[in-house]
Amino acid sequence: MILCLSIGLLALTPLAYLLVRTIGETGGGTKTSSFLFSLRTLEHAGTSLGLAAVVTTASTLIALFLALCTGASDLPFRRTCTVLVVCPLAIPCYVGAAVYIGTFSPGGLLGGASEILGVRYGWFSGFWASAFVLTLFTYPLAYLPIRAGLSRSDRTLLEAARSLGHSRTRAWVHGMLPQIRTSMVAGSLMVALYTLSEFGAVSMLRCNTFTRVIYLEYESAFDRTGAALSSLALVALIGLILLLGEWMRGRNTSGQTGRPARPCRWRLGRWRWLGVPGVGVVTLLSVGIPLTSIFRWWGRSHSTDPVLDAILPALVTTMVLAVVAAVVVVILALPTSMLASRYPSKLSRMIERITHIGFGLPGIVIGLALVFVVLRFLPAVYQTWGIVIAGYVILFLAQATGPLRAGFDRAPRPLEDAARTLGARWPRRLRRITIPLLVPGMSSAFLLVFISTTKELPNTLLLAPAGSHTLSTRIWQYTEEAMYAESALPALILIALSAMMVAGLVWREGMVEKTA
């Protein structure tokens, strides 16, 4: 219990220190308030919120359209479409941004388009470019919950509304929408939070949201107090969005009656073929163009040895780092998950929530907070891999808790009691019962953290020892230096790794089967 609490609290230390230090340094007074109300800050807040609003709205609309098409209609090729529309999950946003920058640059797949349109190179940047890229690669975050909500929804309510004399549209608004409202809000919330935390894509596309500003202030100006204040402002924004989500979710209106639901299915009639181009356009923009572009750049580069020389060490570093981080995270998450599964109480729920805080925080903020803590208390570990892993632990602890908890749920106390009454002492119980049942949960927790670590950018960028690289920082560096051909290989490797996780995810949700 105490162990769990200390793990949870340890994860919170950097953020707490960030707060304390900032207030201490600025005296909590004039500098803070002048910062908060300066025009610059308001501008960054406006950009962050604006981007979040645009991306969330667009993503939710796309997700809703796709979910209705693939989940509640007689669209042709529904199974294929379902798989296609979650594919963008495999492409990290910053990889997507890098790819699109490369696509529109001279020699890129659509480089010619810029010439024809008569716009200068580099036009693909800023707010709207960021919104475009983020929408393309985050809509699956909204799609998955809405799709799940639809398959839990019940046609009976719709039929009841119609039998009470409502028109088709009104029946839909009153009988159907409330049923998927909860999952829509949850999906939009995830997109909004992701957009606010996103660092790589907005930075590459030079859109001045808080995450980019924090990095710029830290890196170029060495204005650490400014960076800390921006971080706190960003955390406050995230808190605000979470509150908004809580408020929007409101009462539980899912109206579960306990009976197995009969999901809705619309007959689209002659419109049914219209859904296919819709899915097609989205897939073309989010998967087709990026993949084609990457392969095209790769085709031009893969004969050059220097690229391999640079990528191979980065690949090895990434793999080693990810394995170590995943092992550490799983070990640290074990006690908390066990507590949550075996001894459910107010305290254990609270501890579980604490570990979730890191998950909600942007990587750049955690990285910055860690820099502060380390420079103040443990300067020796500054710029070592240890501190990078500490960052991963804080970021991904919550990801491991879920599957591990499910693992412990599979090996509940009564099973151990049963083994005891059958004469098994604890080593045998552990070896024959608990561990075998825990293995699936542990391996999926490991895989989840492993993949997340390989994709992670801001934390790595901020904390990694100078001169060393992972795949993600290589992509970052090559894109900054307009070396698009060189970034193709690391991007491909990352996408392949993520695709593994998406495949696992789709398989676990049993979505393909459910569609059948």
Place this chain on the structure above:
Amino acid sequence: MIELTDIKRSFGGHDVLKGVSFQIPAGQLAVLFGPSGCGKTTLLRIIAGLEHADSGTIAICGRKITGPGIRVKPEERKIGLVFQDLALFPHLTVTKNIEFGMARATNKADRTREMLELTHLESLRDRFPHELSGGEQQRVAVARALAPGPDLLLLDEPFANLDATLRCTVRRELVELLDRVGTTSIMVTHDRSEALSAAQTLLVMSRGRLLQSGSPRDLYERPSDLRVATLLGDGNLLDCEIRGGIATCCLGTVDAADRSDGQAKLFVRTEHITLEQDEEGEGTVLGSAYFGHDSMTDVGLPGGKVIQVRESQERTSNPGSTVKARICGPCTILD
């Protein structure tokens, strides 16, 4: 043979067991019966060693396993336990589940085959628990608990997870099996028909106390108090007056040889009253609920008293008719 003496247990100031004592002769199937929350599952877990007792002693075949300063670990007690939710190991096959408790046994293979045969599971030996029906899972749980040859077998609501149609068959099979194996067993249940039909010794518990023990028929026909009487079945509580060894109530007289004179209560089971169509009778049939195999008839008596009578289906009285009610079976005088 198992002997419990004055077992007490409280959780957070609430006395769950207030001193329970009983003994069960070797080879018998005893049923611990009581309403939900009366402490019977706690008692079972204490016997198994999964819970500790605040005071009291437990001895099996003369070996003390719980007592002052003694607390033998569950894994060393040689007591088998069939859990309410069965707790089969989901990642092990039927055979592996059954073998689990025989880690050091020399004749493991023979013993396993024997258990599989006894429980008719031979054809399912390589299945996993989730591939079995509820009744089959239940048999695996019993086989697993019996395989190490325990001195005592405990069964915690073993039929709770079966549907009603299956229960009866599974119960009969289990009673037969336990009889054949000859292991001393204690089964916990809150289902009265289960308790009455399965038990050789019936122990009735309520609110942490053992109320009465004995053969099911004894307890049903001669309950020691009103609680035992009503827990085991429906009945009517009538005022009566005892004079000279004869008790007189509104339904007539019954023998009360060993009772002193005075006012008392008479408990008569609903099926131990007969109704006869009789114009002169004092009872009026108020209504009747039909259950198929029998029906429950409400009869109004002079003075506003209403009694319930269980009638066989061919002789159900019509509402409104006048009847004469008579006691036709054993009844109990309670103080």
